[in-house]
Structure formats: C-alpha cells, structure tokens
Amino acid sequence: MGTRQRNNKAKFNANRLLPACIAALLAGGFDAPALAGSAQQTFDIPAQPMDSALTELADRAGLRLLYQAGAVGALRSRPVSGRHTPEQALKIMLADSGLTYRKTAGGAITVAQAVGRDETEKGNEATTLKPMTVTGVADYDSTDPFNPDYNRTMASTATKTDTPIMETPLSIQVVPKAVIDDQQAIRVGDALKNVSGYFDSRGEEFVYDTAYLRGFDTDSRQYIDGLRDLPQSHSLAGIERVEVLKGPAGALYGRLEPGGLINYVTKRPLDTPYYSLQQQFGSFDLYRTLGDATGPITQDGNLLYRVTMEYLSSHSFVDVVSKERGFIAPSLTWKISPQTQLDVDFRYHDVNGPTTFGLPAVGNRPANVPISRFMGEPGDDGDSSLLYGGMSLTHAFSDHWKLNAKVGYNYENQESGGTFIDSLNEQTGDASRFYSFYDYFEDSIQGLINLTGKFDTYGLKHTLTAGGDIYHTHGRTGKSYFLCEACGTSFPAPINIYQPIVYGRPGIDPATETAGGGSNTETFWWGLYVQDQVTILDDWHLMFGTRYDQATNNSSWGNPTDDGEFSPRVGLLYRPMNWLSLYANYVRAMNAANVNRVSPGTQVKPEMSEGYEAGLKGDWWNGRLTANLTFYELTKKNISQPHSDPKLAAQGFSVFAGEGRSQGIEFDISGRMTENWSLIGTYSLTNTEFTQDSTGIEGNQFANVPTHAGSLWSKYDFGGFGWQGLWTGAGVFIADQRQGDRANSFQLPGYARLDAALGYSFHAGPSKVSLQFNVDNLLDKRYYTSSTWETRAYGIQPGVPRTFLGSVRVEF
CATH class of the missing domain: 2.40.170.20 (TonB-dependent receptor, beta-barrel domain)
Known part of the structure; x- marks a missing residue:
C-alpha cells in the first residue's frame, strides 16, 4: 500500500518518516497538539473523496500531511466552510470517518485509522485514543437534498467568487431549499417573503414574478444561475436556493433596478443517486x-x-x-x-x-x-x-x-x-x-x-x-x-x-x-x-x-x-x-x-x-x-x-x-x-x-x-x-x-x-x-x-x- 505526502513545499523522505509516525501512534506516545499555523483562515472545501480533500487542505493551510493511501480508500470527507484554524478544519474534515491525526516530532501530520478498544484488548501495543468532540460541524453538503439547514455561509451572486458571506462587504440573503420545503412554497413570492425589504407585487398572479426590494420595483427581469432571464413565473421545482443581493448590482451585472438582484440557483446533477x-x-x-x-x-x-x-x-x-x-x-x-x-x-x-x-x-x-x-x-x-x-464550461488552469x-x-x-x-x-x-x-x-x-x-x-x-x-x-x-x-x-x-x-x-x-x-x-x-x-x-x-x-x-x-x-x-x-x-x-x-x-x-x-x-x-x-x-x-x-x-x-x-x-x-x-x-x-x-x-x-x-x-x-x-x-x-x-x-x-x-x-x-x-x-x-x-x-x-x-x-x- 503506497504512502501519500500532501504539500508541494514539503522536502523530506515520506517513506522513512511514515513508519516512525505509525509506530509512535500505535504506542500512544503523544496527543494531538495544535497544528502549525494556528491562525484562522477561510475555508470552502466541499465534501469529496478524502484523498482529494486532504490534498486541498494541505495546499491551503500549508500542512505536511502523511497517510497510507489504503487508509482513506473510498472514504468521503465532511465539507469545511467558514473561518477555522488548520486544526479545526482537519477535525471537521475527518469527523465520523474513523480517521484521526497526530503530529510528529518532525512537524509532519499523520492521518490514520483510529485505534479502538478491541485492539487494546488484543494486546498492549495500542491504547484507546482520547475522544474527539467537534462542535459546529456542518452535517450536510450545501447541495445535499436532505440538508435541513436554514442558512448558508456562502453565496456567489454578490461577487461571482467563492467568498464567504461574512467576508463580503455587501448585503446578501439566501433562502435555501429547506425553508422552501418546510413552508411548502409554490410561488417565488412564497420563498422571498423570508427576505427583509422584499414586498410582493403580483398577489396570486401566475404570469410574472416581480418584486419590490428596498422600495424599488425590480420589474420581472431576474436571473437564473447568473444569467439574465426573460419575464416569467418561475417554478421552484428546479431551484436549490434563492440568493438576493441588496442594492444596485450594476458593477457585475449591468442594467438593473437599484433595489437589488434576485438570482435563482438551480439544482445540479449529483454524483450520488x-x-x-x-x-x-x-x-x-x-x-x-x-x-x-x-x-x-x-x-x-x-x-x-x-x-x-x-x-x-x-x-x-x-x-x-x-x-x-x-x-x-x-x-x-x-x-x-x-x-x-x-x-x-x-x-x-x-x-x-x-x-x-x-x-x-x-x-x-x-x-x-x-x-x-x-x-x-x-x-x-x-x-x-x-x-x-444553455451550456456552461468551467476550467481550472x-x-x-x-x-x-x-x-x-x-x-x-x-x-x-x-x-x-x-x-x-x-x-x-x-x-x-x-x-x-x-x-x-x-x-x-x-x-x-x-x-x-x-x-x-x-x-x-x-x-x-x-x-x-x-x-x-x-x-x-x-x-x-x-x-x-x-x-x-x-x-x-x-x-x-x-x-x-x-x-x-x-x-x-x-x-x-x-x-x-x-x-x-x-x-x-x-x-x-x-x-x-x-x-x-x-x-x-x-x-x-x-x-x-x-x-x-x-x-x-x-x-x-x-x-x-x-x-x-x-x-x-x-x-x-x-x-x-x-x-x-x-x-x-x-x-x-x-x-x-x-x-x-x-x-x-x-x-x-x-x-x-x-x-x-x-x-x-x-x-x-x-x-x-x-x-x-x-x-x-x-x-x-x-x-x-x-x-x-x-x-x-x-x-x-x-x-x-x-x-x-x-x-x-x-x-x-x-x-x-x-x-x-x-x-x-x-x-x-x-x-x-x-x-x-x-x-x-x-x-x-x-x-x-x-x-x-x-x-x-x-x-x-x-x-x-x-x-x-x-x-x-x-x-x-x-x-x-x-x-x-x-x-x-x-x-x-x-x-x-x-x-x-x-x-x-x-x-x-x-x-x-x-x-x-x-x-x-x-x-x-x-x-x-x-x-x-x-x-x-x-x-x-x-x-x-x-x-x-x-x-x-
């Protein structure tokens, strides 16, 4: 089984270091200290195969991660979103995966399967790990159909980037699918009533969706997935969430009424049936x-x-x-x-x-x-x-x-x-x-x-x-x-x-x-x-x-x-x-x-x-x-x-x-x-x-x-x-x-x-x-x-x- 090293800047022999780390882990010789670089950073790492998630975390946080390829196998990571220290981010990512981490004397971080009571009872080579409690962990990916959360920490409409809302100097509100489902919203207005400064303009009308935002009539020209839409009465059946950017949005989107922009984010294909x-x-x-x-x-x-x-x-x-x-x-x-x-x-x-x-x-x-x-x-x-x-092509250089x-x-x-x-x-x-x-x-x-x-x-x-x-x-x-x-x-x-x-x-x-x-x-x-x-x-x-x-x-x-x-x-x-x-x-x-x-x-x-x-x-x-x-x-x-x-x-x-x-x-x-x-x-x-x-x-x-x-x-x-x-x-x-x-x-x-x-x-x-x-x-x-x-x-x-x-x- 191969050993993987994550961090392009790391310059050491992983094959020699890994056995020593695993031996120390099995001997229960040290607890997990705070990771190097303990300052908080902003993370937005979606749920994905554990191998690629660890790679992304190592690159963003500057960590040297070591683990056996077979140890992460087909495991999937938890999503990590918001501001965390690298240690908090790693804990969140590994939650419920059966994996734990340790820091070696050389400054690398080893990730391995947690050793439990059964192994301890079989011999004294292993000791039970201390329980790890992770608070505030997001249990669901933002696109998970079963996600019950009423809020989102990310919204791309305001900046066309993956900037967290807490770091965006604009007012943007999100109505996620969980709210739409719990209120059994049928019209767009049924969802938007959960946004401050929104006022209905069509009543039971089914021809157009229009809205007042911050006092101004936004007309019926709204957006779907960032593209300007023709006037219509939108169906919520294909909507994952509604993002509302307050105030004039001309800096990125062009001609709009000054009250704000309404953008409907559609449900995307998932890799899980x-x-x-x-x-x-x-x-x-x-x-x-x-x-x-x-x-x-x-x-x-x-x-x-x-x-x-x-x-x-x-x-x-x-x-x-x-x-x-x-x-x-x-x-x-x-x-x-x-x-x-x-x-x-x-x-x-x-x-x-x-x-x-x-x-x-x-x-x-x-x-x-x-x-x-x-x-x-x-x-x-x-x-x-x-x-x-329509078509959308995304390429990461x-x-x-x-x-x-x-x-x-x-x-x-x-x-x-x-x-x-x-x-x-x-x-x-x-x-x-x-x-x-x-x-x-x-x-x-x-x-x-x-x-x-x-x-x-x-x-x-x-x-x-x-x-x-x-x-x-x-x-x-x-x-x-x-x-x-x-x-x-x-x-x-x-x-x-x-x-x-x-x-x-x-x-x-x-x-x-x-x-x-x-x-x-x-x-x-x-x-x-x-x-x-x-x-x-x-x-x-x-x-x-x-x-x-x-x-x-x-x-x-x-x-x-x-x-x-x-x-x-x-x-x-x-x-x-x-x-x-x-x-x-x-x-x-x-x-x-x-x-x-x-x-x-x-x-x-x-x-x-x-x-x-x-x-x-x-x-x-x-x-x-x-x-x-x-x-x-x-x-x-x-x-x-x-x-x-x-x-x-x-x-x-x-x-x-x-x-x-x-x-x-x-x-x-x-x-x-x-x-x-x-x-x-x-x-x-x-x-x-x-x-x-x-x-x-x-x-x-x-x-x-x-x-x-x-x-x-x-x-x-x-x-x-x-x-x-x-x-x-x-x-x-x-x-x-x-x-x-x-x-x-x-x-x-x-x-x-x-x-x-x-x-x-x-x-x-x-x-x-x-x-x-x-x-x-x-x-x-x-x-x-x-x-x-x-x-x-x-x-x-x-x-x-x-x-x-x-x-x-x-x-x-």
Whole structure:
C-alpha cells in the first residue's frame, strides 16, 4: 500500500518518516497538539473523496500531511466552510470517518485509522485514543437534498467568487431549499417573503414574478444561475436556493433596478443517486406533483444527470379563475477531466390562467367587496410558454485560476386576454370595462465569460475577477386588441362592483374589430467588468471594481437610446472577531433606459442610481446561526415623467426630471438556535420619498412599500424527545400600511398573517417517507398584498384566505 505526502513545499523522505509516525501512534506516545499555523483562515472545501480533500487542505493551510493511501480508500470527507484554524478544519474534515491525526516530532501530520478498544484488548501495543468532540460541524453538503439547514455561509451572486458571506462587504440573503420545503412554497413570492425589504407585487398572479426590494420595483427581469432571464413565473421545482443581493448590482451585472438582484440557483446533477416523488393537495382543488432524479450515468461518475419536473393544477379563491403550470428541466454534467467540466441545461415551462386584475379603490381603501369577486369574464385567459437551452464550461488552469463561460438562449410566447375596469363611479359602483388581448413573442441570447484568480502581492491576498457579457433580446407583438366604450369599439358589458357579477353577457366581439400589432422592441448590450477583493492582515477585506456597459434600445413606440456608463463599486469589511464583521460600501450604477418620447433638443439620459450602505454581520457556532443588520440609502435619478407642457404631455412627450430616495434599516437572521430549533426572521424599516417630481407628487411615498415589515418562521424537531422525524413549525408575516399609488390617494391596510405546519418523516426500507400539513393564514385574516398597476381603477390584489396544503413525499 503506497504512502501519500500532501504539500508541494514539503522536502523530506515520506517513506522513512511514515513508519516512525505509525509506530509512535500505535504506542500512544503523544496527543494531538495544535497544528502549525494556528491562525484562522477561510475555508470552502466541499465534501469529496478524502484523498482529494486532504490534498486541498494541505495546499491551503500549508500542512505536511502523511497517510497510507489504503487508509482513506473510498472514504468521503465532511465539507469545511467558514473561518477555522488548520486544526479545526482537519477535525471537521475527518469527523465520523474513523480517521484521526497526530503530529510528529518532525512537524509532519499523520492521518490514520483510529485505534479502538478491541485492539487494546488484543494486546498492549495500542491504547484507546482520547475522544474527539467537534462542535459546529456542518452535517450536510450545501447541495445535499436532505440538508435541513436554514442558512448558508456562502453565496456567489454578490461577487461571482467563492467568498464567504461574512467576508463580503455587501448585503446578501439566501433562502435555501429547506425553508422552501418546510413552508411548502409554490410561488417565488412564497420563498422571498423570508427576505427583509422584499414586498410582493403580483398577489396570486401566475404570469410574472416581480418584486419590490428596498422600495424599488425590480420589474420581472431576474436571473437564473447568473444569467439574465426573460419575464416569467418561475417554478421552484428546479431551484436549490434563492440568493438576493441588496442594492444596485450594476458593477457585475449591468442594467438593473437599484433595489437589488434576485438570482435563482438551480439544482445540479449529483454524483450520488437520489430520487424523489412528491404529491401535494390542498384548498381550491390544488394538485401539484413534483419529481426529482439525479445520479451518475457512467460507471466512473464522469457523466451525471438530473431531471426535475412539476405539474400544478388549481382553482383559486377568486371566482372562475383557475391556473395550470407544467415544468421540466433536464441537465447534464460532464467531468471532462479533473480540471474541466461542461454543464448542459434545458428548461420548458408553460403557465395557463387569466391575469387577475384585482379590485378597485373606493375612497382611501380597497373597495368593500368580497375578495373572491372577479371583475373580468370567464373567457379571459392566458398562456405563456418558455424554452431555454444553455451550456456552461468551467476550467481550472491551476488551484488558483479558473475560467467560466456560459451561453444561453430563451424563447417565449405569451397570449393573454383580460377584462378589467376602465372607469368607476365610486358612489354607485357602476363601472365600464376594458378588454385587452396581445400575442407576444420574445427571444434572447446571452453569453458571459468570467476569469477568477487568487494570488499574493506584498503580503496582500487578492481574488481578482474579470469578465464580460453580451445580451440581445427581441420582442414583438403579433396582434393585439384594445376594446372599450371610450375607444368607439365593442366593449365588455358594464358591471356594478357591489352586485354579483353576471358573466357572459354580450359585449366584446374581436371578429368585428381590426387587430393592432406590429410593435417591435430590440435591446442589445455588452459589458466589461473587473473586481479585486483584497485581504489585508487576515481581518480586513477590501473590494473594489467597476463595469462599463454600452446598451442600445430600439422600439417602435418610443425613443431609441444608446447609453454608455460606468458602474463602480467599493466596499470595506473588518472582522475583529470570528463571529463579527463590520462593513460599508458605496455603489453607483446605470439602470433602465428612458425610451419614452422626448421633445427636440432634450438630452436622452438613462436612469442612474447610487447607494450607501453600512452594516454588521454575525456568525455563531461555525456558521450554524447567521445574522445581518444593515443601514442604507438609495437614490434613483433621471426618472421619466410627463412633460411639464400639457400640450406636449398629451402627445406622449416626457422629461427626465424625477428622483426618488429610499432609506432604511434591515435585519435578517437564519439558522439553528439548537440542534432541534431552526428559525429564519426579518425586519425592515423603509422610508421612501419622491424627492424631485414635475407632476405634483414630490414628498409622496412610493407605492406598495410599508414603512415597517417583518417575519419570523420557527421550526422545532422533536427528535431530542425521542419522537424521531416529528416536527412542527409556525410563522408570522407582518406588513405596515402601504400607499396604493404614486399620488398616495389610497392605502392598503396593514396586516399580520399567521402560518403553521406539522410534519413527520420515517424510513420504509431504503426510502424516506415524509408527511406534511401546512395552514397558511391560519386566522383567515383579510388583507391585500399589493396594488399591481398602482392605479385606483383596478389592480389591488387580495391575499389568500385560510388555505390548507398537504403533502406526501418519498425519497431514496
């Protein structure tokens, strides 16, 4: 059996030293002292074959490790993440493996099988080793399907590197799969409600996922695995975790709204076979089937696959509304060599169901009508289908330099027809209605290349990131109808909102109308970025970088734009103690293009933003519990507004005179208080104001943003009492009063919603069976989530009433 020496810098004869070390070990002649280089370092070593894990640890910590190749054989290491001394890292890596370590007189570290009582009783050649207790050890790899942890210590979205969150001078929150599963989240908003500063903007809407972050509407342009996505209603079936980067993210990603970036990290193929089938059933005839299968295709494990799927069918608490969603996502991973990996992904997603245009406002509150009342027609419907195909190539030139290249293609088709209120007599409740239909196509192609390298200069440790990306999208409308009484066309029959709606009365007749259409929008941009993360004296972490974007936008209905801007970012973090980090940052970024019509001689400028942020981060029990407290100020400038000249405004001309500001405090905490008690909680104080405006709303608050909001979800596992597999959870979600529109003419009342859950898991042969029952809005509170279109006539989205959801899941 061969002997292995790990550390390229070691210059000694391992074959002569190893027998002496083993002899000393068997004689029980010395205990394990602290390893050389006892200062804490940051580690991120995933679970892997023990041989390669020891190699990586030796390289990073500068250790001389000796062991017999047969001793580690087919063993797998524990993952090591966070700040540890080399000794702590080695203990964590070897936990539960049956291996132990000793330091020799020559300064090398030997790793060997622990010698137990049986050997001692057979002879006096061996003595029993002292018991080794490892605290705060992560029991699961971050991608393990059985991982129950409510937090993550690493998130790549903020920096595009493997920097721990505790060493990142930015605010980033992660919602892992365990939280999504325990709360039985179905929509993206169900998961994001666990992030401070997030506020819903679509209610029960299944067409788009949009969000408010730090007061600003992020729109529906979100990210999957670091690539910009087309607007859609995402399925959580293929999502491993959701990462939310707060504040302007233009330094690495280009054009985004200043509130932040939402990135969905997908489930990747695993080298250990795993299969799961889940059936959910609940209120309003909801049936949802989920499937997940992954594992190696080839015997050597170099080719892996994964397939995730979802089928959902449900009615709604809203009259005559139903929805259906289908999703499938196969993916392949090819480990071409130890240094090179190719990932191939495909997604198909189809959503059917009407757009729920919600309720109107009467006075300063939502209309006092049943929340089940649908103001449209049964014939209203929508169908959105999306195809995605993409590849990602990763190559490690060495242990310190890595290249990642991605390319992706999206194609989307939406057909949507909806009826909603055009004008309302708030005294009588009489309303005329409007019918809209469009057939829309959009495709996009995008690519990025990212190089990351680690090196030292003059005692400073650098992590350099440089790269570029391109993005091209083309959207076009095939045909469209806009039918209303004021348009002089056929129109939906009028209603009275206070009376039960009589559906199906004669009204619209598209066959007699001339379809519109032919609108075209094309966007192209490219960007280059560079970022350096510098570690100074181990405790100081400086991050600085910038990005340059050149973006064009051409639209058949607006002003063509050609914008070029730099988006710089700088941040500094100080970690005076292992459990505490203090940080601050400044960011300036380019946001959306101003494509509205402008009068001759007006300079076309893109929206811009800048942000200041300072905060504290806490990490206890080796990352078992983490927290983040943030103070921030964001300002968005060059907001498009109607021209101050009424005649020009009536012709659709705009000026770029608007400015809005958001200031606030955010607090997030997640993880395990004890081995059996997990929680995730948030609080946000958000003050918003239009600081400059030409339409008379200066000083008003933003719509849909409560001043105070918070949440707390807690789960307790009764395994400590001997009731293995039994757990219960409960949560409260609170929002203050919010403005319903920019004019602040009406308000959505505040609310507190209580949810609860009960679960039980057991093993049946090789399978794990999980039974679960959730109740959302346990007290059946009537509340409103948002005013989607920020208008009085329609768009106020009621929250779901008391809802029951059961689940049976089998995993093996």
